[in-house]
Amino acid sequence: MTRIPVLQDNYVxxxxxxxxxxVVDPAVAPPVEEVLRQRGLRLGTILHTHHHSDHIGGTPELLRRWPGCAVVAAAADRQRIPLQTRGVADGERFTLxxxxxxxxxVPGHTRAHIAFWLPRSGHLxxxxxxxxxxxxxLFEGTAAQMHHSLQKLAALxxxxxVWCAHEYTAANLGWARAVAAEEDPAAAAAIGARLEQVLEQRARGQATVPSRIGVEQATNLFLRAPDAPTLARRRRHKDHWRG
Structure with missing residues (x-):
């Protein structure tokens, strides 16, 4: 697995x-093309989790270089990801x-968001x-949808x-530490310890992705939300937090 940092805080x-x-979620093409060139690789498949431009923006240019490349995305999002060559849906399986x-x-962030799970190697x-x-x-979906999606991932x-697409870990845990004593006292110590580790990693210029599902189960206040109303309240608080 190769993690390619692009834009301000995205990962491809x-x-x-x-x-x-x-490649998964190519926001832009040139850094991806450079890695492929350096390693002597040809691009055969592009995976898209959702339609936002910082996840699909590099696809047209990559397809000009590799016109036979397959593009796998949500069938329900064909209008917003029109370059897809294979539309997929929940529970579908394929070989990569x-x-x-x-x-x-996993809707919530967008209405047709999907995730790709590789059970043999353990990548999400x-x-x-x-x-x-x-x-x-929650740009398009509801708190109930997001809660259901997160519980689906928590069951892995x-x-x-967990190969998430942005380097947001320090900010997420900074908020979590500030509210954990009230919101989830049982997780407060683990959240504080994880934040200190993350801050050390970032100070050394290291990425904090990937995480692991077990780590998120212990320290992620959204994954640990007992119900949709709690998740909605925490999401609103995080959206306006300026700590």
Missing amino acids: FLLARGDEAA LGEPVQVLA FCGDTLFAGGCGR PPDTQ
Whole structure:
């Protein structure tokens, strides 16, 4: 797995087997093309978790370089991701670079957001639904949808690696530490310890992605929300927090 930092805080993820590669949520093309060139890889598949421009913006340029590349995205979002060559839905399975992939519908951030889970290697590409220490804003979906989506992801094996698409961990945990004593006292100590570790990583210029499902179960106040109203209240508070 190769993590490619782009824009201000996005990550594009590249998987490879032999000389073939796949990328997840290419916001822009040039950094992806450079990694492929350096490693002598050809691009065979692009995976999209949702339609936002900072997740699909690089696709047209990549397709000009690799016109036969498959583009896998939510069938329900074909109008907003028109370059897709294969539309998929919840529960659908396919093979990527010789490995099985399961599609998970995880609406909330957007109405047709999906995630890609590779059960054999334990990788989860969850876009902007689940973040390390947080979750995506509710732009199109409801708190009930987001709560259901997060619980679906929380049910994956604890050692599942969470490849979320943004480096938001320090901000997410900074908010969580500020409210944990009141919101979730049982998690407060673990959240504080994780934040200190994350701040040390960032000070050294290290990425905090991937996380793991087990870590999120212990320290993510959105994943730990007992119901949709609690998640909605926490999301509103986080949206306006300026700590």
